[in-house]
Amino acid sequence: MAMKPGTTAVGLAGLGNLGLPMAHALLDDGWSLTVFDPVEDRVRSCVDAGAKSASSVDELASADVLILVVPDDAAVESILLGDQGYFAASSEGAVIVHSTILPASAQALAETAKTQGTRFIDAPVSGGAARARKGDLTVFVGAERDDFDAVGDLLHAVGSEVLLAGGPGTGAATKLANQMMMFSALAGAYEALDVAGKYGVDPGMVLRSVASSTGGSWVAANWGFFDETAAAYTASGTAVSDRPWSKDLFEFITAARTAEASVPFAGLLSQLLPGYVESHARDAAAGDGAGHNGKDDDD
Structure with missing residues (x-):
């Protein structure tokens, strides 16, 4: 049976950078939502919009659908x-995991769910907090077709x-x-702007120039997105190691090793990119929007 707004009890754990705006999008769409997060202000924001609150994640066990937007594999498990x-x-519920987890973890959890008679939908998202608030994310789904159809309205x-x-x-x-492609473009953009800047070219000029050229990308068109995200x-106290430009690249490499695929560029990127992002974000916060590529950052 398909799950519908108003008649399906939905529990959501994880009201972070994406989870909180996603919860508000679900409430806007008329879903009956109970939320859990250890940060009281985030829970209150949802309650003020019509959600119920759970004092612990265990209280979400009675939900028809449990949505997880928690940090990693360990939290999901x-x-x-x-x-x-x-x-x-x-025994008859469904789990939607919007967290970015390892493919092997999703496969193992799906097998366990099947033995319990529970639907399992592997559904990480992309697009950022602003699009999450509008219900405008891209959702990458891995699921059996009937499980996908059952929760289709929730995903949309x-x-x-x-x-x-x-x-x-x-x-x-x-x-x-997706993350590997995006972060490859991001690292290239940091280095490109750094070199152009050494020759006196304003970063804004480079970005305007590539917008209609072969160097254009989502990263260049949305410059500043990662400064704001960082x-x-x-502000929320998230460790650098738990941020996507660290965690997701590590998971990409782990997934590649599991599949016995060689990803030397990803290995290099995982060592460089966190420093690039964090140093550029600090420079942007300090008023130097150009930033630098992080190579001389000793913090």
Whole structure:
């Protein structure tokens, strides 16, 4: 049976940079939502918009659908597995994992869910907080077709582009591929602007020039996105190692090793990019929008 607004009880754990605006998008769409997050102000924001609050993640076990927007594999598994986990408590429910996790983790969780009679939908997202608030994300889905169809309305409440890539794990693999492509462009842009700046070219001029040229990219067209995102993570106390330009690249490399694929560029990128992003964000916050590429950053 398809799940519908107003008649399906939805629990959501994780009201961070994406989880909070996604929760508001679901409320705007009429879903009955109960939320959990350890930060009280985030929960209050949702309650003021019509959600119910849970004092612990265990209280979400009675939900028809559990949505997870938590940081990583360990957080997802701690909620779903074990004698007190959602799989043990719910025999007819569904789990939607919007977190970016390893493809192998998604596959293993899907197998466990099947033994419990629970639907499992691997559904990481892309687009950022502003698009999340409008329900305009891209959702990469890995799921069995009937499970995908059952939660289709929920997925479309947060995403304008909802793509079924295949079975469980394929959503995670597609998201990691997206991250690798995006971060490759980002690292190239930092270095390109740094070199052009050495010759007196304003970064804005370079970005305007590539907008209609072969060097154009989403990264260049949305310059400043990662400065703002890094600032939001800093404000929320998120460790650098848990931010996408660190965590997702590490997961891409881990997934590649599991698949016995060689990814030497990803290895180099994982060492360089976190410093690039964080130093540029600090420079932007200090009023130097040009930033630098992080090579001389000793922090």
